[in-house]
Amino acid sequence: MGEQTLWALDGIDTIIEPGEFVAVMGPSGSGKSTYMNMIGCLDVVTEGQVYIDGSEVSSFQPDELATIRNEKIGFVFQQFNLLARTTAEENVKLPLLYSQIPESEWSERTLKCLEQVDLGPRADHQPSQLSGGQQQRVAIARALVNDPVMILADEPTGALDTHTTEEIMALFQELNEKGTTIILVTHEPEVAAYAKRQLIFRDGHLVSDELTANRVSLDIDNSSLVSNEQ
Amino acid sequence: MNIFKLFKIALTALTLNVMRSILTMLGIIIGVSAVIIMVSIGAGAQQEVDAQLEAMGGNVLIIFGGWNNRGGGGTAAVATLEDGHANLMLEQVYGVEAATPYVLGKSQLIYGNLNWSADIMGTTNDFFVTKNWDLESGRGFTAAEMNSGEKVVIIGSIIKDELFGASDPIGQSVRVGTFNAMIIGVLKAKGPDTRGDDQDDVAVMPLKTVRTKITGISKSSPNSVSYLEVKGSDTVSMAYVEEEITSLLRQTMKVADDKEDPFRIRDLAETVESRAETQAIFNTLLAAVASVSLVVGGIGIMNIMMVSVTERTREIGLRMAIGAKPDDILNQFLVEAITLCGVGGLIGIGIAFGVTYSMETYFDMVTVINPEIVFISLGFSALIGVFFGYYPALKASRLQPIDALRYE
Structure with missing residues (x-):
């Protein structure tokens, strides 16, 4: 009642550099x-600006936002959000369907991304045939397939057990080492500890923006990742 | 996103739920096949009617005599139809091309040890014109044969087959009841007439021959005939000819003004056409009922698409998050609905072809599937897909990505 406006976010000014x-x-x-x-780009700001890779996206129309999200x-x-009864390969390929990338490159890109998350041999498996950790890795491969400037992960380990969480976070670290920008939303400090930098929000305000003090670094090599899953 | 990709996505989505897709299509399948079958039966019936009209050769009136006129209480004389009336009509009624009298009888035809019972028709050479019949071989009657009532006969193809088989009957002598007659001609085979009577099982002789040797001469009306046939020219209305003949006959037969006609005139083409019209109305009605089922099928599709959009809200959210534009989502669901309808329509067409084929093969019905109705019904079912698929698709495309992703 009344004219009181509730700002979900207020006075936020952050810059995230490539490779963070x-x-x-x-x-x-x-x-x-x-x-x-x-x-x-799933929602638009009521006031202020958002720049992604040099584009000012806050005034974009739904179609333009879709293109930004895609590229x-x-x-x-x-919850992984994989399409049921659809193979891992087809799931990973999905963003390419909406892209300008020529169809001749689709298979190669898809398989390369699946290999990056160590699921190359499971390309023809459906989500129901994969464990939770493997499903999340398919989702990560799907996020990588369009060669984005950043990966946005919203509670990516929320549905996983501790052991699988470690694997996924190690994979994120590995991808980050190779240059992928990763932004991770979580409420668990243990998970946040894998990141290099931590933004802490409270009541719509940014209350803390610091580098991670005791960063956890898991140097699990690829072979152990695979063997743990099987 | 090109249309080919869209159809691929739609087909993939539909094959994930095969049973549901088939059940959804059922209404369209039944509707399309029913419409095509009904229209084909109608077109087949129309083709038969056209063939019959063609065989009749157009404008033909049949005049039956012998209608006793008992109106007014007195014992009125029976005004009979006579062969002389034919000439009167030809001379006095404008538009009459030919008028033929007929005397009908029945007799045994015997050739060697073969025996066949046939209708005997006594008439003049004009029957070739009014009945639109042709000779297969031989000749018609000469004037001399007509005048003296010669024992000559023109036989129908069935009689020829039954008595002579493959050999040539022309010039042969055949026994007709109590006398021998010479075969001078064979008629072309024609098949059954409009009422299903076989027109090839008939022997034609000069009017006088039949009257004197088969039916016998009636003492009270020596010149009476069974019926007359009149062929009108294409340029006059048959209603006019009918009217003129009626007044001519009433005058000739001296029918009092307050009495009814002692004869009946039937327009054959009109009879066939009115029957065809009844049939056409009936078929149109059935096709209309069938198209209602098409609409019901469309509503079924809309229903399933609505369920599908709700069920797949998270999928829609995901597709939007990874770059699908609102139009991509709209097109995806629209194409899914069109594919459902289109595939249903194709199956319906297949069923219609199967059913009409078996109706022709096993039930001896004439059906005509014309390509237009096939394309129209296929196009119509796709249109139903667009119409009933649009709302659910629009609903899907208007979802906000975040809301759709969070949908439980």
Whole structure:
């Protein structure tokens, strides 16, 4: 009632450079999801600007936002959001369907991304035939397939056990080492500890922006990743 | 996103739920096949009617006499139709091309040890014109044969087959009841007439021959005939000819003004056409009922598409998150609905072809599938897909990515 306006985010001014690994933290209702939706072009700001890879996207129309999401951003979700009864390969290929990338490159890109997450041999498996960790890795491959400027991961380990969480986070670190920008939303400090930089939100405000003090670094090599899953 | 890719996505989505897709298509399948079958039966019936009209050779009136006129209480004389009336009509009614009298009888035809019972028709050479019949071989009657009532006969193709088989009957002598007659001609085979009577099972002789040797001469009306046939020219209305003949006959037969006609005139083409019209109305009705089922099928598709959009809200959200534009989503669901309808329509066409083929093969029905109705019904079912698929597709495309992703 009344004219009181509630700002989900207020006075946020952040810059994330290429190659960063940022964890976005905060309790429920702190605004961290809204922040991610803004930079993920899933939602638009009411005031202010958002720049992605040099484009000012806050004034974009739905179609333009879709193109930005397709070309610049790779999403990883808590619930994986894979298409059921569809093979891993087809799932990974999905963003290419909406892209300008020529069809002749699709298979090569898809398989390369599946190999990057160590699921090359499982290309023809459907989600129901894969474990939770493997499903999330398919989702990560899908996020990588369009060669985005950043990966946005929203509670990517929320549905996984501790051991699998470690594997996924190691994979993110590995990808980051190779140059992929990663922005990770989580409310678990243990998960945030894998990132290089931590943003903490509270009540719509950014209350802390610091480098991770005791960064966890898991140097699990590829072979152990595969063997752990099997 | 090109249309080919869209159809691929749609087909993939539909094959994930084969049973549901088939059940959804059922309404369209039944509707399309029913419409095509009904229209084909109608077109087949129309083709038969056209063939019959063609065989009749157009404008022909048949005049039956012998209608006792008992109106007014007195014992009125029976005004009979006579062969002389034919000439009167030809001379006095404008537009009459030919008028033929007929005397009908029945007799045994015997050749060697073969025996065949046939209708005997006594008439003049004009029957070739009014009945639109042709000779297969031989000749018609000469004037001399007509005048003296010679024992000559023109036989129908069935009689020729039954009595002579493959050999040439021309010039042969055949026994007709109590006398021998010479075969001078064979008629071309024609098949059954409009009422299903076989027109090839008939022997034609000069009017006088039949009257004197087969039916016998009636004492009260020596010149009476069974019926007359009149062929009108294409340029006059048959209604006019009918009217003129009626007044001519009433005058000739001296029918009092307050009495009814002692004869009946039937327009054959009109009879066939009115029957065809009834048939056409009936078929149109059935096709209309069938198209209702097409609409019901369309509503079924809309229903399933609505369910599908709700069920796949998260999928829609995901597709939007990874770069699908609202139009991509709209097109995807629209194409899914069109594919459902189109595939259903194709199956329906297949079924219609199967059913009409078996109707022709096993039930001896004439059906005509014309390509237009096939394309129209296929196009119409695709249109139903667009119409009933649009709303659910629009609903899907209007979803906000974040809402759709969070949908439980």
